[in-house]
Amino acid sequence: MFSLSVCVLTFNSARLLKDVLSPLVDIADELIIVDSGSSDDTLSICQEFGITPSYRAYTTHGEQMNFAISLTNNSWVLCMDSDEIIDQKTVEEIKKIKAGATPETDMAFRISRHWFVLGQEVHNIYPVTSPDYPVRLFNKESVMFNSRPVDDAAEGYKNTAVISGFVKHDTFFSIHEVFNKLNGYTTRLVKYKKVTPSLARGFFSAFGSFWKWYVFKNGWKDGKVGVITGTYAVAYSFMKYLKAWYQHDGKRK
Structure with a gap:
């Protein structure tokens, strides 16, 4: 079994944050939130979960994620956004991964992410089709995010596997x-x-x-x-x- 740090990025994320954090606290041995200056109820919701977010002015998504990873105390990390909600099957699958033999450091895990726009699941949202399968669970000794201005991704792994389950990416609500x-x-x-x-x-x-x-x-x-x-x-x-x-x-x- 290995310990897992979960990283979440927030900015005015109150709309979904409770739904996002509730399943994550069930799998996180450590939960790191990096906020880029929220003015809604994001920070108070974090406090309800016993979390004090760290602040970093936003540059790029990848740099923001890498900063969050730098704050973690565990080698294995799961990186999520504040509009991504994992289902119970994903929770159980991650628990199985944690409870099994520790993977090689260059192994990474993808999530099955389904995109929702204006509350409806869609076939695509430029420049990705839905579902897509981004790498989100990995060992920080081998994998980090690139710093592309948009559409960044985790890099450095050699092998990947897809985590069974469903991740609802509830983006663009208006x-x-x-x-x-x-x-x-x-x-x-x-x-x-x-x-x-x-x-x-x-x-x-x-x-x-x-x-x-x-x-x-x-x-x-x-x-x-x-x-x-x-x-x-x-x-x-x-x-x-x-x-x-x-x-x-x-x-x-």
């Missing part, structure tokens, strides 16, 4: 949040990553995203919510090039 996050994601992407400053490429990318994510990846099957996720894919694909073009054009002037 149309306002959909496009607010779209704006934030594309701004960070252009800031930290080289994006070709081309309006023409933006138009072609947006057109391709519509066919790929709404048509071929079955976004149309999700009804009204599919229209929202399809629009998100198109807007994301175009706006990253638009922002890069605007910044590049401004520097020339």
Whole structure:
């Protein structure tokens, strides 16, 4: 048996935090929460669970997770976001992993994560299909998160296995949040990553995203919510090039 530290990132996460933390306390020998400046009831909810969050100003998701990992006292860590709710089967499977022979340090475990947008499970949300299987349980001696501005991932493992169960990723609870996050994601992407400053490429990318994510990846099957996720894919694909073009054009002037 090995001890497990669970890391959770929060920012104005009161909406789901009790549902997120309740199953995690059942498997955590240590629970670390890193908050990036919540102004809602997030901190008081953490106190209800006997947890005092650490503060770190947000840079990237990967850097935030790595900071949380650096605070842990155990080698094995489970990293979760504050809109991801694990079910009882996932809890039981993680307990079995903990109770069994300690895995090799380069072994990692994936979760089966199903995406929900506006309260409805969807086939995709750019740039991932649902479910996806991110690595979330691993040994910190071998695995850490990269620092990509968006869509970061854990790296350093050699072998993986999928944990049986269901993780509900209840993201984007309002149309306002959909496009607010779209704006934030594309701004960070252009800031930290080289994006070709081309309006023409933006138009072609947006057109391709519509066919790929709404048509071929079955976004149309999700009804009204599919229209929202399809629009998100198109807007994301175009706006990253638009922002890069605007910044590049401004520097020339």
